[in-house]
């Protein structure tokens with residue numbers, strides 16, 4: 574028996590930092606959505622428990638990525654502690670997303686592994702053991718488990734209800750510069766327990782309820798709402814890697830671009846476009862200017878999450 578699951582890129586459309594906690598982690602509020610671009614994870618029942626890697630980004634993972642440090646292997650080990658009766662088998666990870674790039678590829682892979690193992694064990698994906706395991710594996714794994722657009726709170730374990738966004742033609746672009754997540758958070762320079770002060774000290778709370786957000790077909794409403802938000806990690810990430818700001822500004826200046834913003838702790842920048850034609854023209858322009866960058870023409874929101 575073989576089963577496969579898509580592991581889509583996670584996009585932080587808005588990411589507001591709230592405070593630095595006593596344990597050093599930062600409380601966040603983030604509107605998260607998903608792209609139609611991602612990795613693919615296949616579970617091969619009854620084969621050995623190995624992890625094989627294929628795909629253009631497989632070599633970006635340390636040690637070939639197939640060791641215990643891979644989040645797919647870790648997901649299995651953590652879930653096994655919660656649910657001892659898991660199906661035997663191995664995984665094949667077809668890796669397409671750039672590693673450590675702010676679009677949660679590892680988290681998406683871990684979430685896909687949890688879904689496949691739960692399915693093989695005849696367990697529903699909303700089983701509490703799955704949610705507990707997800708939160709234990711990493712901050713972005715709970716939101717990746719269902720892969721639906723929603724607001725996430727705290728360090729990622731508290732999730733609002735699913736939201737429906739229009740499907741936006743989009744580009745994802747990564748300059749190939751590693752910006753380590755801990756260093757980006759450190760760049761905020763918040764003391765333990767200190768609150769983050771938003772620009773102008775505005776009330777920028779992100780509501781959870783769908784009624785508080787624009788309707789599923791209100792494209793202009795969504796863009797206005799997204800523009801009113803920020804990614805508070807962009808400043809520190811761009812200080813570490815100024816190429817991110819150049820990329821963001823280049824995308825924002827492309828005809829038809831509605832919004833360009835960094836995702837997560839970077840360095841990937843996403844850009845939403847008015848239509849497929851302007852997106853594809855921007856992709857061609859970007860590729861000509863930065864042939865070494867990873868660029869994916871995709872869709873964010875809609876059916877993709």
Ligand SMILES: C[C@](O)(CO)[C@H](O)COP(=O)(O)OP(=O)(O)OC[C@H]1O[C@@H](n2ccc(N)nc2=O)[C@H](O)[C@@H]1O
Nearest residue numbers: 585597598599600601711712713728754755758837838
């Ligand atoms: C920035 C986001 O991508 C937003 O979706 C995530 O919160 C980051 O999630 P992640 O990559 O899974 O991060 P983790 O591996 O859990 O954390 C790496 C390091 O970043 C810092 N960190 C991370 C998340 C958070 N809310 N506050 C933090 O201060 C901590 O120093 C932590 O040790």
Ligand SMILES: Nc1ncnc2c1ncn2[C@@H]1O[C@H](COP(=O)(O)OP(=O)(O)OP(=O)(O)O)[C@@H](O)[C@H]1O
Nearest residue numbers: 643644672673674675676677678679680682713837
């Ligand atoms: N299957 C995997 N895919 C990607 N990274 C993995 C995987 N397994 C382990 N890792 C490790 O996890 C770390 C984070 O990788 P990932 O690609 O999820 O980061 P990210 O895109 O910055 O995520 P986030 O947006 O959650 O911060 C990297 O250091 C990487 O080596």
